[in-house]
Amino acid sequence: MLNAEMSQATLPNLTGIVDANRRTDLVMAGxxxxxxxxxxxxxxxxxxxxxxxxxxxxxxxxxxxxxPSRHPLKAGIVSAWVGTILVMLVTAGIAIPLGVGAGVYLExxxxxxxxxxxxxxxVSNLAGVPSIIYGLLALGxxxxxxGLGETILTAGLVLAxxxxxxxxxxxxxxxxxxxxDLREAAYGLGADKWQTVRLYVLPAARSGILTGTIVGLAxxxxxxxxVITIGALTFIAFLPPxxxxxxxxxxxxxxxxxxxxxxxxxxFNWVSRPQAEFHINAAATGVILMLMTLAMNGIAxxxxxxxxxxxx
Amino acid sequence: MTQKIFHDxxxxxxxxxxxxxxxxxxxxxxxxxxKLSFWYGETQALKEITLSIAxxxxxxxxxxxxxxxxxxxxxxxxxxxxxxxxxxxxxICLFPENxxxxxxxxxxxxxxxxxxxxxxxxxxxxxxxxxxxGLRIQGVQNKKLLSDRVEQALRDAALWExxxxxxxxxxxxxxxxxxxxxxxxxxxxxxPEILLLDEPTSALDPIATAKVEDLITDIRNRFTVIxxxxxxxxxxxxxxxxxxxxxxxxxxxxxxGELFTTPQETLTRDxxxxxxx
Numbered sequence: 176m177l178n179a180e181m182s183q184a185t186l187p188n189l190t191g192i193v194d195a196n197r198r199t200d201l202v203m204a205g206x207x208x209x210x211x212x213x214x215x216x217x218x219x220x221x222x223x224x225x226x227x228x229x230x231x232x233x234x235x236x237x238x239x240x241x242x243p244s245r246h247p248l249k250a251g252i253v254s255a256w257v258g259t260i261l262v263m264l265v266t267a268g269i270a271i272p273l274g275v276g277a278g279v280y281l282e283x284x285x286x287x288x289x290x291x292x293x294x295x296x297x298v299s300n301l302a303g304v305p306s307i308i309y310g311l312l313a314l315g316x317x318x319x320x321x322g323l324g325e326t327i328l329t330a331g332l333v334l335a336x337x338x339x340x341x342x343x344x345x346x347x348x349x350x351x352x353x354x355x356d357l358r359e360a361a362y363g364l365g366a367d368k369w370q371t372v373r374l375y376v377l378p379a380a381r382s383g384i385l386t387g388t389i390v391g392l393a394x395x396x397x398x399x400x401x402v403i404t405i406g407a408l409t410f411i412a413f414l415p416p417x418x419x420x421x422x423x424x425x426x427x428x429x430x431x432x433x434x435x436x437x438x439x440x441x442x443f444n445w446v447s448r449p450q451a452e453f454h455i456n457a458a459a460t461g462v463i464l465m466l467m468t469l470a471m472n473g474i475a476x477x478x479x480x481x482x483x484x485x486x487x
Numbered sequence: 488m489t490q491k492i493f494h495d496x497x498x499x500x501x502x503x504x505x506x507x508x509x510x511x512x513x514x515x516x517x518x519x520x521x522k523l524s525f526w527y528g529e530t531q532a533l534k535e536i537t538l539s540i541a542x543x544x545x546x547x548x549x550x551x552x553x554x555x556x557x558x559x560x561x562x563x564x565x566x567x568x569x570x571x572x573x574x575x576x577x578x579i580c581l582f583p584e585n586x587x588x589x590x591x592x593x594x595x596x597x598x599x600x601x602x603x604x605x606x607x608x609x610x611x612x613x614x615x616x617x618x619x620x621g622l623r624i625q626g627v628q629n630k631k632l633l634s635d636r637v638e639q640a641l642r643d644a645a646l647w648e649x650x651x652x653x654x655x656x657x658x659x660x661x662x663x664x665x666x667x668x669x670x671x672x673x674x675x676x677x678x679p680e681i682l683l684l685d686e687p688t689s690a691l692d693p694i695a696t697a698k699v700e701d702l703i704t705d706i707r708n709r710f711t712v713i714x715x716x717x718x719x720x721x722x723x724x725x726x727x728x729x730x731x732x733x734x735x736x737x738x739x740x741x742x743x744g745e746l747f748t749t750p751q752e753t754l755t756r757d758x759x760x761x762x763x764x
Binding site for chain 2: 287354356357358359360361362363364365366367370374375378379
């Protein structure tokens, strides 16, 4: 009797609550979808605008093989894309081992004291430093201090510095995500710290580390400001010496000391010209730059997929 | 003979004197814990435990949650040393050398003493590499030796027939019970002096549990096993000796049959008759 009264009293109320919750869900979903549509259409507008604007040049093979020129229709991006690839090689070659190493050290080896805390806070803060500041640092330190000149090496170094915090933080997070179980299993077998890290923790964390690395490299590939600051050329009519050669030792590093330009600088240069024809070149360069980023992400996805499957 | 010794041991253990046993007794012992205390920071988790571990027998540690049985087990391969703020006093002597493993290098201790954890924790590698892991850590390169030892360990863990055709596949493709037996094989492959099992069946279903118990019974004459279990029937089924712990103290230690049929202490009696715990 009492039960029946109670359920009668509370039932309409419950229905009200359920209805209200459902309404809130619908409203939130609606807001979410509209935000998504706005964001995606803005992005799509940019991409489509670039593709349409750059189409005549994108379809011309000379565009990829020619050096920059005063004549917009003869101008190409060969020095820019070669420069970007070489600079990214240097950046990745420096930032990945340093960043992963620092992340492993901070997460696995560093003693928990105020020095470590201080380093951690600074690493996180470095991620937020404007890129032009890194450019100034490189100008003062690498160029005037070490005398490295306006070279591919200097550009690679400054971009490596720029993305180092991203790689360190993502390495740490990936390592922290490895369950304690797995470490105890390794330690339980008598593994020392380095064996545990090298054989079990890093392989399990590598897909997270890879993601962070790609996010960092994708940021670096689009940076113009720090590279302009160190004095990269905007007009260059030759390529750096090839890293590969026909005679032993088949590989050389002269290209590291070569002047260069990169895609974002080339693009910036063309956008700032008054002639509309150069703007077409800039749009086409933008499309290629995005494709390069996309290709890098593609490689990362492929690597991640294969690393996950390949387990010996 | 051993039973007799252990009965005596049990009696002396209740009295405060803890002299090392005469040489004749050592040969039947794999290890002896003497006045072992342990602190997690300020909290004392083990209070002057004295206990003998019989050579090539199964010793079970039972007791209610928080009684320190896992803490005691983990002291054996110095797992506590991985975390800051933990402290031991007393001795765990390994025979025949009579080394106090509390004073040995923890990595050295873990090379000699294998451990299996509550939840199956295989490495994200192939079945073969999981079992070979301990040997690889010890620097074994010889392929023949590796594959022989892996096969032997998998046979010991009663897993060989199920996995022999897919040794190169991921260990994550195995069922929970198979994964736990894989972890046992991994611990057995380096042929440890003592095998520690920390509630090895608590995450498994009854059928998988039975398989693990069977394999423990099969290896009991070749390995010294210490098992922590919250399941008294399990302790009764598979162990030769049982230690009952309560609030960090060892309350009673006796041959399993005796402890379950004629417990001497009220606490033990209450626990095994299900009055608490």
